[in-house]
Amino acid sequence: MTALLKARNLTRILPETIPVTLVRDVSLTVAEREFVAITGPSGSGKSSLLYLLGLLDRPTSGTLTIEGRDTGPMNDAELARTRLEMLGFVFQFHFLLPEFTARQNVEIPMRKLGRLSRRQMRDRAGDLLAMLGLADHCDKKPYQLSGGQRQRVAVARALANDPPMVFADEPTGSLDSKSSEQVFQTLRDLVTERGKTVVAVTHDLDMAARMDRRIHLVDGMLADADDD
Amino acid sequence: MRLILDIAMTHIVGRGRQTLVAVIGVAVGVGFSIAMAALMQGGQDDFVEQLIDTMPHVQITDERRSARRQPAEDAFDAAAISGLRPPDDRRGIINPTAALAWLEGWVPGNVAQSLRTQGVVRYQGREAGAALVGVEPETERTISPIVEDFTRGSFATLSEGGNNIVMGDRMADKLGADLGDTVTAVSSSGLTRNFRITGLFHTGTTARDEGEAYLLLKNAQILSERTNAINDIRIKLRDPYAATTAAQRIEAELGYKAVSWQEANEAIMEAFVVRNVIMYAVVAAILLVAGFGIFNIVSTITHEKARDIAIMKSLGFSRSDMQRMFVIEGIAIGAAGSILGWVLGFALTYALSSIRFELDAGGQEMTELPIAWSALHYAIASAFALGSAAIAGYLPARKAARLHPVDIIRGAS
Numbered sequence: 001m002t003a004l005l006k007a008r009n010l011t012r013i014l015p016e017t018i019p020v021t022l023v024r025d026v027s028l029t030v031a032e033r034e035f036v037a038i039t040g041p042s043g044s045g046k047s048s049l050l051y052l053l054g055l056l057d058r059p060t061s062g063t064l065t066i067e068g069r070d071t072g073p074m075n076d077a078e079l080a081r082t083r084l085e086m087l088g089f090v091f092q093f094h095f096l097l098p099e100f101t102a103r104q105n106v107e108i109p110m111r112k113l114g115r116l117s118r119r120q121m122r123d124r125a126g127d128l129l130a131m132l133g134l135a136d137h138c139d140k141k142p143y144q145l146s147g148g149q150r151q152r153v154a155v156a157r158a159l160a161n162d163p164p165m166v167f168a169d170e171p172t173g174s175l176d177s178k179s180s181e182q183v184f185q186t187l188r189d190l191v192t193e194r195g196k197t198v199v200a201v202t203h204d205l206d207m208a209a210r211m212d213r214r215i216h217l218v219d220g221m222l223a224d225a226d227d228d
Numbered sequence: 229m230r231l232i233l234d235i236a237m238t239h240i241v242g243r244g245r246q247t248l249v250a251v252i253g254v255a256v257g258v259g260f261s262i263a264m265a266a267l268m269q270g271g272q273d274d275f276v277e278q279l280i281d282t283m284p285h286v287q288i289t290d291e292r293r294s295a296r297r298q299p300a301e302d303a304f305d306a307a308a309i310s311g312l313r314p315p316d317d318r319r320g321i322i323n324p325t326a327a328l329a330w331l332e333g334w335v336p337g338n339v340a341q342s343l344r345t346q347g348v349v350r351y352q353g354r355e356a357g358a359a360l361v362g363v364e365p366e367t368e369r370t371i372s373p374i375v376e377d378f379t380r381g382s383f384a385t386l387s388e389g390g391n392n393i394v395m396g397d398r399m400a401d402k403l404g405a406d407l408g409d410t411v412t413a414v415s416s417s418g419l420t421r422n423f424r425i426t427g428l429f430h431t432g433t434t435a436r437d438e439g440e441a442y443l444l445l446k447n448a449q450i451l452s453e454r455t456n457a458i459n460d461i462r463i464k465l466r467d468p469y470a471a472t473t474a475a476q477r478i479e480a481e482l483g484y485k486a487v488s489w490q491e492a493n494e495a496i497m498e499a500f501v502v503r504n505v506i507m508y509a510v511v512a513a514i515l516l517v518a519g520f521g522i523f524n525i526v527s528t529i530t531h532e533k534a535r536d537i538a539i540m541k542s543l544g545f546s547r548s549d550m551q552r553m554f555v556i557e558g559i560a561i562g563a564a565g566s567i568l569g570w571v572l573g574f575a576l577t578y579a580l581s582s583i584r585f586e587l588d589a590g591g592q593e594m595t596e597l598p599i600a601w602s603a604l605h606y607a608i609a610s611a612f613a614l615g616s617a618a619i620a621g622y623l624p625a626r627k628a629a630r631l632h633p634v635d636i637i638r639g640a641s
């Protein structure tokens with residue numbers, strides 16, 4: 001398996017009056033087609049680590065390479081471009097744009113990238129939503145959808161530009177158990193059927209146990225990263 | 229870019245009422261600016277037009293601006309002569325025939341010569357001071373609008389022969405004389421001669437209606453004992469705005485003082501510049517206030533949409549994308565306001581132009597407001613509006629672009 005993402009000694013310190021260390025000296029490698037869980041107690045820095053890996057935040061020190069490219073020297077526009085092309089995000093709350101329909105929300109990253117014609121974007125958005133069981137809800141606005149449906153729209157949006165990696169931050173955190181299971185299955189399918197790499201932060205240990213690998217954080221540091 | 233535009237539009241539309249207020253703010257600013265500019269420009273144009281119509285474009289008099297260079301100064305380096313005055317002999321323009329021929333050779337327009345002297349007009353014991361202007365009616369009518377201003381009789385009667393005079397109606401009133409009466413003109417040298425009134429004019433300028441009388445050039449020359457003399461050449465150019473250069477050339481060649489209409493009214497022209505500066509300052513101030521409305525709404529949107537900004541950033545929108553989005557929102561409000569303002573401005577200007585009133589003051593009758601219709605006013609008002617909108621959008625946009633997505637995502641979860 002080839003390494004898709006490689007982090008070396010990542011540290012993130014918030015420069016407050018009393019500096020707060022969110023992530024301390026984390027090194028890890030994520031390979032292609034892996035389904036990785038980041039777990040840990042509240043405040044252990046698991047979300048912070050995810051944001052660093054997902055280029056939403058920049059480390060205070062340490063290096064991060066994605067597909068062999070060093071992200072350290074990239075400027076804001078280049079980081080944005082990398083997120084657009086390579087990374088998809090699913091957050092605890094769905095974070096859809098409220099004024100747009102499900103389909104339009106899925107189209108937004110595609111329109112930003114601008115590689116497809118409008119017609120192709122429309123079709124692809126429809127296909128993605130249909131794949132996630134939302135074929136009948138394409139033209140609904142977010143407020144007309146249930147929590148689980150919204151989260152699946154968010155997954156569809158994360159997949160819009162067919163990125164190799166999807167990051168999920170407590171994707172099931174605000175859902176009931178039935179919806180949680182649906183979303184988990186969706187992520188699982190991404191890895192097994194579509195060959196994506198998924199890194200998910202979760203505090204749900206049962207769910208983490210069903211993933212390929214677990215990265216356990218305590219106080220911003222790596223603790224017994226087990227592989228099985 | 230389309231995408232950013234689309235999202236920007238949903239933001240604006242999402243805040244319909246506030247947007248409307250901001251748009252109306254801009255529209256009122258633009259509209260009133262346009263109407264004000266139309267009125268002020270109209271007043272100015274009207275005034276300048278009257279100047280151009282009634283005044284000669286270039287007036288050459290028998291005066292010199294400065295004393296002639298003295299031969300001693302040419303002969304000796306050390307010679308310095310100061311305190312000289314130009315000769316004030318008032319003998320008229322030397323060799324007027326040659327000067328006129330030269331002028332008619334190149335000046336694009338009409339040239340008229342005249343002899344203007346001060347005198348008194350008497351009628352039955354009453355008298356009135358008058359500028360007695362000796363003219364040649366055929367050329368005079370090509371350079372002066374006075375021909376149009378006759379209420380009784382006509383200018384053409386001057387050339388009918390005999391000792392005819394035409395004068396302002398107020399002067400006739402003052403003298404108690406009427407058309408057909410014979411008045412006595414007295415020149416400054418004391419010579420008298422009788423003239424029959426064959427025309428009365430009313431220019432609307434009291435000073436002229438009260439103090440000007442026209443007679444044949446020949447008669448004027450006889451009256452003032454200055455045979456063949458003229459002291460005034462007036463030129464009406466086809467392009468009034470070429471007057472300055474023409475005046476310079478004439479003065480360089482003939483040596484006599486040649487005054488363009490712009491120079492003659494320099495103080496008024498300067499006053500117009502000051503007035504325009506004031507007007508544009510007021511326009512800028514109005515639109516600056518409108519800019520605050522835009523700042524307010526864009527700023528509100530960036531606060532309200534902080535979460536959306538974070539999402540878009542996580543999806544791969546860059547800082548400059550976000551900045552552009554909110555600047556576009558500001559400009560869009562400014563543009564909508566501009567267009568609405570054009571309509572408002574047009575309506576206001578139209579309303580002003582249709583006001584009719586009777587006014588007979590200051591010697592000029594005005595029956596409607598002078599209005600200038602100019603696309604430039606619309607362009608300038610819009611430019612100001614869009615400029616202040618762009619700035620008003622830019623400030624909150626810059627702040628929004630700097631938002632850190634992680635801070636917001638963390639805050640929300």
